[in-house]
Amino acid sequence: MEPNKQIVEHEAPRGASVVIIGGGVTGLSAGWWLAREGVDVLVLEAGLIGWGASGRNGGGCSHHHSPLFLEEQRLWPMMDDLLGYPTEFRPNRIRIALNHEQFQLYRRALTNGAHHGFRSDVLDPRQVRELVPYAGDNVFAGYFYHFGGHANPHRTLQGYAWAMQDHGGRLLQHTTVTGFEKNGDKVAGVQTTRGVFACDHVVIAAGPHTGELAAMLDIDVPLVAARAEMIVTEPLPLMAIGGVDGNGLYGRQTLRGNLAYGGGPHEWIDHRDMRRERAHSTPLQSSIAARVAALFPKVAHARVIRSWAGFIENTPDGRPIIDRAGGVANVTVATLSSVGFGLSPASGRAIRDLVVDGACRFADLSTLSLSRFVQLEPEWKEMQGWLPLPAGLI
Ligand SMILES: Cc1cc2nc3c(=O)[nH]c(=O)nc-3n(C[C@H](O)[C@H](O)[C@H](O)COP(=O)(O)OP(=O)(O)OC[C@H]3O[C@@H](n4cnc5c(N)ncnc54)[C@H](O)[C@@H]3O)c2cc1C
Structure with a gap:
């Protein structure tokens, strides 16, 4: 590894085949999986990469209750070699x-x-x-x-970003997504604080903000x-x-x-x-x-x-959502429900499959679908007692 290597950002061209919203481990792993196959990919991050949970977590990689568990276990011992950067796994x-x-x-x-x-x-x-x-x-x-x-969350996150860029993927930090431009049943462009980025496909991997971004496209993501x-x-x-x-x-x-x-x-x-x-x-x-x-x-x-x-x-049942959104033809939603670091090698690969092939080829993601929440009670947060505390109590 080059110890003083910096994240280099690329301004042009505006737009990409796949625009990923969120520079956490989920978005960056997906970006890396896509870029290593030559897909033109751009990750947009509101702050710095890893500013969300991805840079603040415990580094655990043991999600034995997930349909992505076997792929998680298969990939982690190979990640240093695959990325070309150390994860300290x-x-x-x-x-x-x-x-x-x-x-x-x-x-x-x-x-x-x-x-x-x-x-x-x-x-x-x-x-x-x-x-x-x-x-x-x-x-x-x-x-x-x-x-x-x-593994070390910071090393891993940095490894995804550098490896994605090594394969031609692009990253823009300090770029907040504010809305979408639609053409029929597709997203044609992503509106940001730095202008509009055209795209063929959008991945929303914005951690806890995934729900509010998806709602702009009338996609319901309970979070x-x-x-x-x-x-x-x-x-x-x-x-x-x-x-x-x-x-x-x-x-x-x-x-x-x-x-x-x-x-x-x-x-x-x-x-x-x-x-x-x-x-x-x-x-x-x-x-x-x-x-x-x-x-x-x-x-x-x-x-x-x-x-x-x-x-x-x-999410209401504690499991990730990794799915193509129903109502919009070219949107993939990925929010990991508290297990996103360890699953990131596998979740990124699953997102790559959904974007490129339309379905995951190596695991059954039916338990991670959006459709499982179709019958969700509108007052589910109250029913589960998941209500915010008043500010003064924190
Ligand atoms: C204290 C703690 C301990 C944890 N321990 C573990 C553990 O041991 N193992 C494990 O697997 N998981 C653990 N987790 C959970 C794990 O960190 C998360 O599931 C994972 O990091 C989620 O990654 P993500 O990329 O999906 O989301 P995030 O890391 O939240 O990244 C989303 C990114 O999207 C960006 N964003 C949001 N809105 C916009 C916008 N409008 N435009 C552009 N960008 C936007 C944010 O700035 C953020 O950087 C822990 C979490 C915490 C907080």
Whole structure:
């Protein structure tokens, strides 16, 4: 990799065969999959790439409940070679249960993994402490999943962008999409703060903003944004396996040694608030830090040196939407419902298939379709209790 390589932006020509809205991992992975086949692709990003959840997440790559799981697991070990840039992917995951309830809950990954032919081992407390030197006497039990893993979100995101550009794909940052120009049942152009970009096909991959953009085309994408936080400790000596979580947390040890962890509860917010406030962290970081200290008592003294908040897109049933929109002939919608980082190698490939071939060739995406929400109650947010808190309470 070239250490000082910069993102280079290209102004001309205006328009592209495929215009992708959103420079997160979903949009950039799709852009890369398309560009590597010679498709003329342009990614439009309102801010900087990775400014959304894609640059603020836990880096987990273990989505055993998804129809894209097998492709996720197949692709991650190859991503450094495929992209030509490092992702810092590390395989496998250990999950520590501090009580019986957590042990039962974390069994689901073992069951789902086994369904797809992946092995998991149940660990007794002594085995957990042997594998995880920072674990303590409070361990109830654990699991060693021989699948999944984690990667560095920033490295990965940058890798997608550079690899897409290496194949001729283009990226424009600080370019907000504001509307669409239609010609019959097709989108002919994408209106932005930097003018109109003509296109043959549009991919809307704008994270929590996917719903508001799709609504401009009368496409209903039910979504709620949730605010989540992460903390990072000072660097500690590297554990042999950096992908350790549990105790209601997700996260990893970075290659520099920092423990980077997040965990609920997530706070429902109005997506319009994302651009104004609330990207700062709150007292929730103390709760996360306390849970990290309980997970790793031997390093409970480690100082927290950073924290941040991010905004997660959530569909009513918690599963992604990756589909061609019904009413408009040349639009693909992709919003990942909180599992978008790990699935990004596979989701990008699925979007490529939908755009070029009209259907995904390697996985059954029927459970990720838009049509599953046709009967959705208009008051679904109220029914699920997914209502924003008043600003003063955050
Ligand atoms: C704290 C936290 C921890 C997480 N942990 C994990 C994890 O361990 N594993 C995992 O798989 N997932 C995790 N996630 C979820 C994951 O980060 C997201 O699912 C994923 O990043 C979504 O990527 P995306 O590209 O679809 O959307 P985003 O990252 O939200 O990107 C969308 C982009 O679209 C841009 N945009 C919006 N509107 C417009 C517009 N009008 N014009 C142009 N651009 C626009 C935004 O600026 C943004 O950059 C976590 C998320 C958070 C916040």
